[in-house]
Amino acid sequence: MEKTWNNKAWFFVLPVLLLVAFSAVIPLMTVVNYSVQDTFGNNEFFWAGTDWFTELLGSARFHDALIRNLVFSAIILAIEVPLGILVALAMPKKGIWVSVCLVLMALPLLIPWNVVGTIWQVFGRTDIGLLGYSMRALGIDYNYVQDPIDAWVTVIVMDVWHWTSLVVLLCYAGLVSIPDAYYQAAKIDGASRWAVFRYIQLPKMGRVLLIAVLLRFMDSFMIYTEPFVVTGGGPGNSTTFLSIDLVKMAVGQFDLGPAAAMSLVYFLIILLLSWVFYTVMENAGRDRAVKETAE
Amino acid sequence: MDFSWMAWTWPTAAFFLAIFALIALMGVWEYASPGGSPRVGVLRFETTRGDRLFVSLLGSAFICLAWLGLTEMALWWALGVCLVYAGLVFRFV
Numbered sequence: 001m002e003k004t005w006n007n008k009a010w011f012f013v014l015p016v017l018l019l020v021a022f023s024a025v026i027p028l029m030t031v032v033n034y035s036v037q038d039t040f041g042n043n044e045f046f047w048a049g050t051d052w053f054t055e056l057l058g059s060a061r062f063h064d065a066l067i068r069n070l071v072f073s074a075i076i077l078a079i080e081v082p083l084g085i086l087v088a089l090a091m092p093k094k095g096i097w098v099s100v101c102l103v104l105m106a107l108p109l110l111i112p113w114n115v116v117g118t119i120w121q122v123f124g125r126t127d128i129g130l131l132g133y134s135m136r137a138l139g140i141d142y143n144y145v146q147d148p149i150d151a152w153v154t155v156i157v158m159d160v161w162h163w164t165s166l167v168v169l170l171c172y173a174g175l176v177s178i179p180d181a182y183y184q185a186a187k188i189d190g191a192s193r194w195a196v197f198r199y200i201q202l203p204k205m206g207r208v209l210l211i212a213v214l215l216r217f218m219d220s221f222m223i224y225t226e227p228f229v230v231t232g233g234g235p236g237n238s239t240t241f242l243s244i245d246l247v248k249m250a251v252g253q254f255d256l257g258p259a260a261a262m263s264l265v266y267f268l269i270i271l272l273l274s275w276v277f278y279t280v281m282e283n284a285g286r287d288r289a290v291k292e293t294a295e
Numbered sequence: 296m297d298f299s300w301m302a303w304t305w306p307t308a309a310f311f312l313a314i315f316a317l318i319a320l321m322g323v324w325e326y327a328s329p330g331g332s333p334r335v336g337v338l339r340f341e342t343t344r345g346d347r348l349f350v351s352l353l354g355s356a357f358i359c360l361a362w363l364g365l366t367e368m369a370l371w372w373a374l375g376v377c378l379v380y381a382g383l384v385f386r387f388v
Contacts, residue, residue, distance in 0.1 A: 026301070029311060033302040045302045050363055050370060057364030268356050275353065283340045 028267075034260035041254070052261035062262065064237065065245045066269070069221055072156070072241060076220040079160050081213060084167025089201070091172055102172075105165040113162075117229025120158040124230070144231060148238035155227045155239055162226070163216060170212045174205035203285075210281040214274060221270055242266050314352075321348055336388040347388055351381035 035052055037045040056062050091101045108116075124144050126132035135142035144154040182200045191199070224243035227233070233240035233248070240248075246266065250259035321344060325331065331343030342350070355377035362373035 029307075030301045032310070033304060033307045036304060036307060037302055039302070043299055043302075045304075047304065053360065053363050057360060265360065268353070268360070272353060272357070275349075279340065286340075 031260045031263050034256050035264055036257075038257045048257055052258045053265070056258060056261050056265060061237075061245065062242075062265075065240055065242045068239070069241045072223070073217055073220040075156055076159055076163075077213060077216060079156070080164045080167050080216055081209070083160070084164050084212065085171050085205070085209075087164070087168045088171035088175055089197070091168070093176060102169070105168050105172075108162050108165050109169075111162070113225035114229055116158065116162050117226040120154060120161075120226070121230045124154050146235055148235055151231045151235060151239050154230060158226055158230065159220065159223065163219065167212045167216065170208040171205050174208035175201060178204045206281070206285040210278070210285065213281065214277055217277060218270060218274060221273070317348065317352075321345060338388055342388055344385075347385050350388060351377075351384045354380055354384065 036048060036050070038048045039045045087105075091105075092098050111119075123129045123131045124142075126136050126143055132142060132144075141147075142150050144150040178200065182204075183196065186196050186200060222243055223241055224247065227239045227241060228244055228247075231239045233244045242262075243266075246259055246262050249255050249262060324344060331345060333341050333343050335341050358377050358380060359370065359373045362368070362370060362376070
């Protein structure tokens with residue numbers, strides 16, 4: 001039977017196209033236009049060519065912020081993904097405690113970024129904050145305002161506290177979708193706890209883990225509000241990530257041309273890394289599915 | 296309509312026209328030969344024409360950035376390298 005082609009469905013895509021055009025494409029075009037010009041306001045622009053890009057690529061300030069951001073994202077993924085899986089595995093699958101755990105897990109996600117930053121800023125203070133005061137009482141020389149390592153630890157712990165539950169909820173959704181028959185078959189085969197995790201739970205969580213890794217990578221790579229509220233990018237520049245540096249450049253210094261160039265480079269790095277993550281995890285999942293089918 | 300707030304220049308307009316023309320061309324190609332011609336190339340995973348265009352454009356952006364950061368030669372040479380790179384991507388990826 002010949003398939004009937006009907007292109008009317010394309011009209012339903014039109015609203016999305018318009019939305020994306022106004023929210024993403026037009027702003028991106030404007031940023032590209034700004035990146036090759038200089039402006040002092042008043043809608044007057046002067047051609048600068050590729051000068052801002054050349055300046056940015058040779059700038060130690062940009063290199064340092066980029067390295068900080070990559071290290072931060074790597075640490076966040078290394079902590080939040082395994083921790084999220086562990087918590088999801090430990091969560092009950094039936095009974096009243098399911099709702100309790102889900103609500104508890106969802107709570108940090110409901111708190112706005114700036115409020116999280118303020119909570120941790122107060123929490124970490126050595127004079128009135130529970131964390132800072134307790135650390136001092138234990139004899140640990142903790143001061144996130146003056147010590148770069150303490151500032152990093154505070155920002156990382158804050159992010160773990162805020163976002164691990166996203167990984168937990170995604171993994172939990174993957175876990176509860178596994179039919180009981182898989183576990184029964186594993187029991188009959190006498191599979192160990194590790195074997196059940198390795199050959200049943202982990203593969204079945206593959207798709208949601210991909211989403212979790214991508215979301216956490218992109219979010220942590222673009223992190224701004226929480227470290228800005230807690231440390232303001234300091235002490236020195238030790239927690240100045242790319243987004244903080246970008247805002248300083250665009251809003252603080254009103255260097256719109258260099259800031260636009262930096263935005264584009266930032267965007268390209270996120271695009272590249274997200275594509276690599278997506279491709280690697282997608283293909284790993286596909287290979288695994290092919291192998292399972294063959295077996 | 297006043298688009299002066301977007302700070303348009305001829306080079307950036309030409310850049311976006313080229314991108315849109317490429318996307319339109321891909322649409323025409325797909326219409327002429329539907330299916331996206333999926334294949335497994337040197338990257339050892341399946342790619343379609345759209346994937347190959349994406350890899351070409353993203354790679355070209357990084358070639359241009361590397362050119363600006365590492366050499367003092369004109370960017371036109373980088374454009375030449377990008378075209379060769381895109382040709383290789385469409386042939387082998």
